[in-house]
Amino acid sequence: MNWESILSFARGPFFQAALLIFVAGMLYRLARILTLGWKPDRVAARGSRFGGAVKSFLKGILIWPFIPWVKNTYSRNPIIYWAGGLFHLGLFVTIFLGAAHELVWKSLLGFGWPTLPTPIVDWLAAGAIAAMIALFVNRLVNPVLKLISGPAEWANLLLVFLPMTTGYMLTHHLWLAYEEMFSLHMLSVDVLLIWIPLSRISHFMFYFFSKAIHGADFGKRGVTP
Amino acid sequence: MQTQTAINTFIEETGSWVASQLEACTRCGMCAEACHFYQATGDPEFAPVWKIELLKRAYEQRFTLTGKLKLALGVDKPIHDEDVLHWSKIIYEACTLCNKCSMVCPMGISLGPLIHDVRTGISKAGAVPADLMAAVNKQMEEGSPLGVTDDVYNDRMEWVADEWEVELPMDQRGADTLVVFSSIEIMKFPENIAAIAKILHKAGEKWTLSRKGREVVNFGFYEGSPERTKIIMGRVFDAAKELGVKKIVVTECGHAYDALRWTAANMMDVPAGIEVTHIVALLGEYVKTGRIKLKQGAYNDGAITFHDACKIQRRGGHIQEPRDILHILAPDSFKEMTPNREESICCGGGGGVIAIKEADPIRYAAFELKIDQIKKAGAKTVAMSCSNCRLQFVDCVQHFNLDVKVAGLSQMVADALEE
Ligand code: SF4
Numbered sequence: 160m161n162w163e164s165i166l167s168f169a170r171g172p173f174f175q176a177a178l179l180i181f182v183a184g185m186l187y188r189l190a191r192i193l194t195l196g197w198k199p200d201r202v203a204a205r206g207s208r209f210g211g212a213v214k215s216f217l218k219g220i221l222i223w224p225f226i227p228w229v230k231n232t233y234s235r236n237p238i239i240y241w242a243g244g245l246f247h248l249g250l251f252v253t254i255f256l257g258a259a260h261e262l263v264w265k266s267l268l269g270f271g272w273p274t275l276p277t278p279i280v281d282w283l284a285a286g287a288i289a290a291m292i293a294l295f296v297n298r299l300v301n302p303v304l305k306l307i308s309g310p311a312e313w314a315n316l317l318l319v320f321l322p323m324t325t326g327y328m329l330t331h332h333l334w335l336a337y338e339e340m341f342s343l344h345m346l347s348v349d350v351l352l353i354w355i356p357l358s359r360i361s362h363f364m365f366y367f368f369s370k371a372i373h374g375a376d377f378g379k380r381g382v383t384p
Numbered sequence: 385m386q387t388q389t390a391i392n393t394f395i396e397e398t399g400s401w402v403a404s405q406l407e408a409c410t411r412c413g414m415c416a417e418a419c420h421f422y423q424a425t426g427d428p429e430f431a432p433v434w435k436i437e438l439l440k441r442a443y444e445q446r447f448t449l450t451g452k453l454k455l456a457l458g459v460d461k462p463i464h465d466e467d468v469l470h471w472s473k474i475i476y477e478a479c480t481l482c483n484k485c486s487m488v489c490p491m492g493i494s495l496g497p498l499i500h501d502v503r504t505g506i507s508k509a510g511a512v513p514a515d516l517m518a519a520v521n522k523q524m525e526e527g528s529p530l531g532v533t534d535d536v537y538n539d540r541m542e543w544v545a546d547e548w549e550v551e552l553p554m555d556q557r558g559a560d561t562l563v564v565f566s567s568i569e570i571m572k573f574p575e576n577i578a579a580i581a582k583i584l585h586k587a588g589e590k591w592t593l594s595r596k597g598r599e600v601v602n603f604g605f606y607e608g609s610p611e612r613t614k615i616i617m618g619r620v621f622d623a624a625k626e627l628g629v630k631k632i633v634v635t636e637c638g639h640a641y642d643a644l645r646w647t648a649a650n651m652m653d654v655p656a657g658i659e660v661t662h663i664v665a666l667l668g669e670y671v672k673t674g675r676i677k678l679k680q681g682a683y684n685d686g687a688i689t690f691h692d693a694c695k696i697q698r699r700g701g702h703i704q705e706p707r708d709i710l711h712i713l714a715p716d717s718f719k720e721m722t723p724n725r726e727e728s729i730c731c732g733g734g735g736g737v738i739a740i741k742e743a744d745p746i747r748y749a750a751f752e753l754k755i756d757q758i759k760k761a762g763a764k765t766v767a768m769s770c771s772n773c774r775l776q777f778v779d780c781v782q783h784f785n786l787d788v789k790v791a792g793l794s795q796m797v798a799d800a801l802e803e
């Protein structure tokens with residue numbers, strides 16, 4: 160086997176299979192949760208459940224990540240706020256607003272969108288990689304994180320780290336030849352896609368549940384979430 | 385001890401509401417920084433996310449592929465007897481169910497309620513700490529964890545009426561409002577009863593006490609036993625129904641308010657048309673509508689601050705009322721602590737913690753955060769609206785020999801009533 164055929168496998172059938180597993184796996188997880196059953200909340204509200212949920216999302220997505228120091232717990236663990244924030248920002252920007260990825264989206268969805276200039280995406284990607292290293296070290300030394308981290312948590316970090324770094328090296332032509340690095344990038348992406356529904360990386364889906372629940376619970380009590 | 389019962393309970397409790405939140409957790413550990421017990425001791429086992437570990441394990445091992453895989457590979461262990469005993473210590477002694485952690489969790493996971501669910505499992509397994517269980521049993525048998533039997537209740541109320549020359553209407557059919565005190569007030573802060581009676585009289589409220597519904601505290605709720613929680617709440621609801629009142633007023637007790645106001649309707653059939661409210665809400669309303677008038681600046685004893693109770697302010701929503709009142713009573717000397725309002729730091733004694741002797745060291749340690757806040761605000765007096773917080777404050781002020789006065793909000797209002 161040569162790199163060319165590895166690449167076409169990793170971009171072709173393996174990618175499609177991984178994508179299928181990812182989508183099917185996430186749908187399964189979703190269905191599983193939904194079918195466990197919701198109990199109606201019969202408590203008379205003092206404030207708006209819906210309003211609380213909306214506020215909870217607005218604060219969680221648009222406000223807190225950009226002014227983390229306002230949180231009174233920030234000073235106790237600033238690294239996690241900065242590294243966590245930078246990692247997510249870099250990740251989303253690269254995946255959705257990077258020129259190369261946008262082409263993938265276009266081929267998958269049939270339509271595209273404007274992208275950000277490459278240097279910006281580049282710096283954010285580098286930032287995200289640095290943030291992951293910080294998060295890794297933090298997980299190694301923080302007593303709480305040591306206690307709650309098992310093999311799955313380490314696998315999460317590793318399996319996200321690989322596509323990020325190979326992708327970065329690919330665009331900068333570092334270390335390996337283009338085809339080789341591209342193959343590694345695609346292989347790691349495929350593995351990650353399969354891993355996501357099995358792991359807590361799927362939190363991006365359940366985030367919408369927990370945040371809505373949180374907001375509604377505070378809202379109904381007339382408290383800002 | 386029945387560990388399997390605990391596991392079954394965890395699984396029963398896990399509907400979409402619980403499961404979706406367990407799935408949302410990223411194991412980021414940020415919630416730890418919110419917990420006063422972790423902050424005070426640095427013990428990683430006090431991290432909120434670790435407190436729900438049993439619930440998470442039971443859920444994963446029963447419902448998820450990864451959970452089953454982890455079990456098969458020996459990465460995760462099944463829940464054993466030792467685990468139930470171990471977590472019993474963590475979640476009863478080092479958690480006040482204050483739910484501050486849910487405000488810090490980036491996923492907004494309702495950790496407080498989930499820890500309450502863990503308590504339910506452990507209570508069904510029969511592994512509640514002995515001190516707490518003794519208080520629960522006492523309340524089940526005598527109607528009160530502090531020994532307020534029928535006779536004690538009658539004696540105390542008669543004495544309060546005499547001592548402070550207030551009217552305490554008892555079992556009055558046709559009254560609008562049933563007022564239920566906590567045994568902490570009855571036994572430790574009787575002046576609170578007199579104060580509230582005075583205010584209600586002034587406001588022209590048609591109110592009554594009830595011998596049947598004489599205890600608002602709910603140790604079954606602390607314990608996490610749904611059966612006992614319901615029986616204890618039932619006593620209050622039954623009294624309200626019999627007397628035909630329209631409103632139940634919970635006095636200065638937070639956990640009871642959380643139970644009667646925010647939990648009861650989802651656990652049992654609550655009588656229709658009876659509103660449950662808190663004394664602080666009532667005070668706020670009286671002041672706003674002019675049913676009582678307060679002397680402007682009545683309090684003039686140095687800087688004063690307000691301690692937000694987790695169950696009355698953060699989880700009860702009555703954040704503004706005490707501030708409106710304090711701005712009248714102490715317009716120049718009222719100072720906020722930071723953080724405050726819904727983000728406030730818990731007193732460390734709620735959730736039944738103060739009833740467990742073995743928790744004393746960490747309970748005192750957690751209070752040091754409060755001392756720091758009070759010092760930074762430069763306050764000489766701390767006002768509050770929860771007797772359980774007040775018990776913790778009074779005990780800790782003595783323990784640490786602090787030069788701080790502890791005040792009940794109702795009493796401050798009663799003292800400032802315009803004639
Ligand atoms: S509810 Fe309060 S006491 Fe319990 S873990 Fe959360 S922050 Fe700590």
Ligand code: SF4
Nearest residue numbers: 409410412413415489
């Ligand atoms: S802060 Fe929230 S998401 Fe993070 S570990 Fe705690 S419960 Fe899980």
